[in-house]
Amino acid sequence: MALQIKETQDSYDVIIVGSGAGGGMASKILSEAGLSVAVVEAGEDFDPAKEEDRTQLRPPWESPRRGAGTKIRPFGDFDQAIGGWEIDGEPYTRKDGTQFDWFRSRMVGGRTNHWGRISLRFGPNDFKRASIDGMGHDWPIGYEVLKPYYDKVDKLIGVFGSKEGIFNEPDGFFLPPPKPRLHELFIKRGADKAGIPMIPGRLSMLTRPINAERGVCFFCNQCNRACQAYADFSSGTCLIHPAMKKGKVDLFTYSMVRKVTTDDTGKANGVSFVSKIDRKEYKLKSRVVVLGASACESARILMNSKSKAHPDGIGADSGVLGRYLHDSTGADRMGILPELIDRDRYNEDGVGGMHMYTPWWKDNKQLDFARGYHIEYWGGMGQPAYGAGGGMDSLRKYLKDEFGNPSPNGGYGAGLKKDIRRIYGSTLGMSGRGESIPQHSNYCEIDPNVVDTYGIPVLRFHYKWTDQEIKQAKHMQDTFEEILTNAGATLLGTKPGPESNYGLAGPGRIIHEVGTTRMSNDPKSGVVNSNCQVHACKNLFIVDAGPFVSQADKNPTWTILALSWRTSDYIVEQLKQKNI
Amino acid sequence: MNRRENLKLLFAGSIGAGLLLGCEPEQVKLQGEVIGTPGGRTEEEKARDAKLLAEKFFTEAELKKITTLVDLIMPADEQSPAATAL
Numbered sequence: 054m055a056l057q058i059k060e061t062q063d064s065y066d067v068i069i070v071g072s073g074a075g076g077g078m079a080s081k082i083l084s085e086a087g088l089s090v091a092v093v094e095a096g097e098d099f100d101p102a103k104e105e106d107r108t109q110l111r112p113p114w115e116s117p118r119r120g121a122g123t124k125i126r127p128f129g130d131f132d133q134a135i136g137g138w139e140i141d142g143e144p145y146t147r148k149d150g151t152q153f154d155w156f157r158s159r160m161v162g163g164r165t166n167h168w169g170r171i172s173l174r175f176g177p178n179d180f181k182r183a184s185i186d187g188m189g190h191d192w193p194i195g196y197e198v199l200k201p202y203y204d205k206v207d208k209l210i211g212v213f214g215s216k217e218g219i220f221n222e223p224d225g226f227f228l229p230p231p232k233p234r235l236h237e238l239f240i241k242r243g244a245d246k247a248g249i250p251m252i253p254g255r256l257s258m259l260t261r262p263i264n265a266e267r268g269v270c271f272f273c274n275q276c277n278r279a280c281q282a283y284a285d286f287s288s289g290t291c292l293i294h295p296a297m298k299k300g301k302v303d304l305f306t307y308s309m310v311r312k313v314t315t316d317d318t319g320k321a322n323g324v325s326f327v328s329k330i331d332r333k334e335y336k337l338k339s340r341v342v343v344l345g346a347s348a349c350e351s352a353r354i355l356m357n358s359k360s361k362a363h364p365d366g367i368g369a370d371s372g373v374l375g376r377y378l379h380d381s382t383g384a385d386r387m388g389i390l391p392e393l394i395d396r397d398r399y400n401e402d403g404v405g406g407m408h409m410y411t412p413w414w415k416d417n418k419q420l421d422f423a424r425g426y427h428i429e430y431w432g433g434m435g436q437p438a439y440g441a442g443g444g445m446d447s448l449r450k451y452l453k454d455e456f457g458n459p460s461p462n463g464g465y466g467a468g469l470k471k472d473i474r475r476i477y478g479s480t481l482g483m484s485g486r487g488e489s490i491p492q493h494s495n496y497c498e499i500d501p502n503v504v505d506t507y508g509i510p511v512l513r514f515h516y517k518w519t520d521q522e523i524k525q526a527k528h529m530q531d532t533f534e535e536i537l538t539n540a541g542a543t544l545l546g547t548k549p550g551p552e553s554n555y556g557l558a559g560p561g562r563i564i565h566e567v568g569t570t571r572m573s574n575d576p577k578s579g580v581v582n583s584n585c586q587v588h589a590c591k592n593l594f595i596v597d598a599g600p601f602v603s604q605a606d607k608n609p610t611w612t613i614l615a616l617s618w619r620t621s622d623y624i625v626e627q628l629k630q631k632n633i
Numbered sequence: 634m635n636r637r638e639n640l641k642l643l644f645a646g647s648i649g650a651g652l653l654l655g656c657e658p659e660q661v662k663l664q665g666e667v668i669g670t671p672g673g674r675t676e677e678e679k680a681r682d683a684k685l686l687a688e689k690f691f692t693e694a695e696l697k698k699i700t701t702l703v704d705l706i707m708p709a710d711e712q713s714p715a716a717t718a719l
Contacts, residue, residue, distance in 0.1 A: 108672040
């Protein structure tokens, strides 16, 4: 990871800010159209196939903290995503005692390095929620508009799954899914008894070869460490680097964009950024600017892009810039399955994520909350690292001898080691990920009093869950108990109640935040139009999750990719027609 | 790259390196210049790990006591060595 600024030209056809899913897809499509592209990234470049960048297949003892997380790698010392909820020198603030935690990954590929690769299409209902339940707003486009792009993304990047024919969980072009593991089969026993569907997961790891550049999954369960065989999707390995090899793409790393610059007529003519290396300000010129910095970061850039033509920042005149910020809901529960105690040891690592999941299966008309959630399942015998064997003080009571008496081993010593081995691989659990209702009153804005270490004004968040999300979390907890109990598991911990909003994760913790530059064909209710083109600045486009009108209970990445491809096609066409 | 080539590469990259040098991975680590976790570290992380590893937190006497204690908690058994033997 060398520190360097590339000596490059200072004028391009297109500048893309951010190298995550949206920026990566735009860099590929726009460069393939023959355009010269500059990708401006706030973090560093890396390639997991290079030995010096590799964290995959490293045993825990290669880490002085045995794989435990740090502030910049909250998901473990070998996790490839650099950043986290708190980044030194890049603060954000919160308003009126409300909570929002903002997760960022400062590196090529952005948060696609962190993401669990769950690759779900939004379904027809997910674009028209207001028409169904009267809350929030419909998208100005429907599933039929994005379907051809979802199809193309499936084929380009690769996703495994199974054809199920569920209306709001559209099938795609699937590679064969991996087989369920033992804990997933036990959970399925519980789900079947409870009448809750469980189907193969839909994740973007290659279970079959799709091209000569990328390898095939060898089931090490470490996708979060970035794959040296390029068998999982991340924007760096699958989009940015291939685009740089094939087309006219220059990558600017350690470059923190301050603002989009505009001419006297208000048209974008480039960006200005601060180099993290020499802390100097640089300018780049272009005919078109594409923002893919993440929903909140792109909103921040727009708000900071003040000029004579845009006195309050670009898109502020819509009245909704930064508004309707919303994250997925989340809650979890776990149990211990007596039948899995003393289990045989074998490698069941699989892909770095769930082999089976539950899509939303209920009809909200019979429920006291709107919108649904999907359930992700976990368990099994992953590689032990820091924390393995923890919680024995409370877990050992579940070890019983043939007469039903608790483990006699007690205390410490050889008996403790024995019990850790006996229990290992017998705990399992699940996490719900659900749809929240976008609110005008949940927003980010510029904090007038705080700047980051580069002198750029920072975001201030205001976010509150409503009764809808809290009731949904309550339903999750009831469902989790039903599945675990039916599977034969003993519930661990106590059931979260109203005092903790039923275990509902705080806003921002699920890292699916969207909606800050939402799309609408009415310039007074959306920052961008249905082509993700900024109403107030026709040669400025947004390709991250900012334009989402509503975030379904599905992980946003597949929709970001499809939307970014569609937006990029539109940019090429508009340039050809000389409209921008 | 097909699966076989992947595996070949993986072995060349991890286990193979140790075999070629004719010594155990631990020895390779001791000879190398890696301070802290290897692989994809930022400059800040390298500096922080180097600083932490240079610090002496426990006194010799404390360390001796802790060594005895962890081996009492995690002693050798038929399947694995004692905690400090690793």
